Amino acid sequence: MRSLVRIIADLYRYDGRCRFGFTVILLIVIFALLSFISPYDPGYSYYAAPNMPPSRQHFFGTTSRGQDVFWLMTFAVRNSLTFGVTTALLSRIIAVFVGLTAGYKGGMVDRIMMVINDSFVVLPVLPLLILINFIMKGVMTLFRLAVIISLFGWPWDARLIRSQVLSLKEREFTFTSRFSGSRTSRVLLTEHLPFVMPIILSTTINNLLWAIGMEVTLAVLGLSNISIPTIGTTIYWANQHQALISGVWWWLAAPVGISVLLFIALYLLVVGLGEYLDPRTRLQRMKGVLSDERA
């Protein structure tokens, strides 16, 4: 755990992209936390004059349903983030389990698991999710959606974790641990898991990004729980009220703008982390530093 904190600190110090990513995400999280002191309940409407452009009283303007866009968005971002984190964590459980087991067991278990894994990689997820959500339309909650989406969000990452374990299990310490009588689960959890932790972190962020994007997509199609404010459902309601045609552009600009910022920030973190983890680019970076010093 401490090494994980150090990686994050290192990244913040040395990588400009990561610094940008961290800062933006921190700001967005603070924005989401503002929802706890919101003067308005997100379920209420017509408490303000509808269709007002951004002003000092309503920073992001008001919707056609008489809601304050700024405070509505604090709830929307909070729900979207919670949703993304839930999905990412749930799908992590599957990814870590499949990745560690397949990589460590090898042989037939590995082959069967990877064939299934690869099938899930190729499967076009959106049409399936549309089908599932269409059928469960009336009973869909944000948590159920998270569970469903996480069932499709693990295969890429399981493959990545597996490839790491494949090389780890040939190392000396694995043999030492095994010959001193450790059970498979113990070797995996106490010896190998710490090594793949940074990769799990990077795939978690990636998965978070994917999950939030998926929620936006499904919500826009009206297939999420549209009574809960999220980034996606805000866009859905704005579209339902023809916000663009009636000139209430701020209703759309707020969710679009915030989500674009959020996605870029998360992606920069993934890229920075990925380069940090790849030993080859790390070596090149060190070479660059060395040659700079010489010059």
Place this chain on the structure above:
Amino acid sequence: MSSTFLRYIAQRVVQCILVIFIGITITFLVPRFSPTDPVEAAVNRAMMMGQYSHPDAVRMMKEALTKMYGLDGTLGQQYIRFWKGLLSGDLGPSLSSFPKPVMSLIRTSLPWTAGLLLVSAIISWTVGNLLGCLAGYFGNQRWSQVIGMIAMALHPIPYYIMAFVLLVALAYVIPVFPIGGAVDIGLKPSLGWIYISSLLRHAFLPALSLVLIGVGGWFIGMRTLVTNVVAEDYVTYAKYAGVSDRTIMYQYVMKNALLPQITGLAMQIGLIFNGALITEYVFSYPGLGYLAYNAIFTGDYSLIMGVAIFSIVGVSLAVLLIDLAYPLFDPRVKYQ
């Protein structure tokens, strides 16, 4: 035809069949294990129209729908019937445009999706890889950093947001492109300039939104791959031997670095397909995505089923095609 080559092909075909099997089994199981009932939903929808219906009529409607959706009999019987229907190309009638069969609706929209997907995937893959190769080979130059920054800003944006922003910017605010459709209304398909230009003008924005997102990913991937290949000994050797940069780059470096990108294309076709679906919805482009949206909107269960099934089959076949073409680029598969 060596035995490794044959085994390679057999493996791919089995994998493809498995993907189709898993996908279709999921589409079969979902409505049957969901807490909601598609028949009930359709009946409620029909009742909401406000007309009074006799209880007997409602019961008959339920029976008819249960039969039409293939929900009668035991689970095993249903499953076998489901596959029989699929293999004979029968997906039942569509409720929203009754009595048109789902198959014929899909058949008219499939070419639009396939065309959009194919063109944008080829363009973004080629452009992304070429630029990525140049950027990786010539190292840290100003232009490659600029492209890298743009790629990183565009690539993570979800397809829906990208398409939507382009639609607003280039069809509403600055109306250079049409806001939707595939061709101008009333035009008959022909090979004339008017038809083709209208086709291109309508396809431009949907394709652009797919390409803008796609290029970034390929660019970043290829740049990393090429920087790694360039560090290999054989490249250094070729440089010392006086081989020109052009030859090294195209003949030695790119060829090797492209292989993972071809596999990558096979693995990402599904993701790109998702993007194409949502882009079609934004631009009212008459492909599978738009069809799916209309089906959601009208509550047409069998049509959504059809779209899901066809997406799975189509994407798996596309992956198989790329996989089968792979040995053309990597002779190791053939001669090991």
